[in-house]
Amino acid sequence: MVCKNCKRLLPQQINFCNGCGGKVIRNRLTMRNLLEDFACRYLNYDNKFFKTIKTLFTKPEEVIESYIHGTRKRYVDAIGFFTIALTFSGLQLFILNNFFPNAFDIPDYMTVYSNPGSDEAQKATMSVMQKYQSLVMMSYIPIYALMAKIVFFNIKRFNFTELLVVFLYTQGQISIFLSIITVVLIAIGVDLYIVSFTTMPFMLLYFAYALKRLYRISTAGIILRSMGFAAVFIGLIIFFGIVFAIWMQFSASGQEMIEAQKAAIEAAKIKY
Secondary structure (H helix, E strand, C coil): CECCCCCCECCCCCCECCCCCCECCCCCCCHHHHHHHHHHHHHCCCCHHHHHHHHHHHCHHHHHHHHHCCCCCCCCCHHHHHHHHHHHHHHHHHHHHHHCHHHHCCCHHHCCCCCCCHHHHHHHHHHHHHHCHHHHHHHHHHHHHHHHHHHCCCCCCCCHHHHHHHHHHHHHHHHHHHHHHHHHHHHCCCCHHHHHHHHHHHHHHHHHHHHHHHHCCCHHHHHHHHHHHHHHHHHHHHHHHHHHHHHHHHCHHHHHHHHHHHHHHHHHHHHC
């Protein structure tokens, strides 16, 4: 008998290949063994995905440092885990767009004091964010790593590449759970914007918790570093805002966006 995965010659009575560890499949594929295989791989409490999720909550440093130090079999690898998170986020968008299409409508309490045309601008921004959601999520990772490098400048525990791994895992963990929570809350009638604002503290607290354990610092220390994170974040927003404003003024695409926004504002003035 030959292993179908690595082509290694195997004894007849063996159930798992002693070369690659793959399961020996003797029977023809049926619906029953297909479901059994799915349950074993993804629904089993002891499988790597659920183990990674659980440990990222209880001991995030164990998962992250295991990967950084070369232990790659115990937990889902960093890129694979983040890819799963992107899948969850994409599935969340699919569910909201197809089953709760009004979830993305801007609520009245956010438009009462807004300028004419701002609704259209916000809708356009939301549309772009949805279209390029995966790219937006991926862009967070190097930005967070850069922020951590600046804030923890005096602690040489992780280099920039290792910080990318840190945030692939932590951002992935947050994205998976927020995707599930968002769909559940929208389904019971909670406003999407309220969901976004109320889940933001959870995200910040999880980042702080994970970094505290990874850098082995005190609670007071992580509070001070979190304040530093906030300062760096505001600085980066100002910097990218200036870059974006310059791009808007001097690029053809930026001019088109400006003209489109002006047209939307004029149309809204005529309407009201």
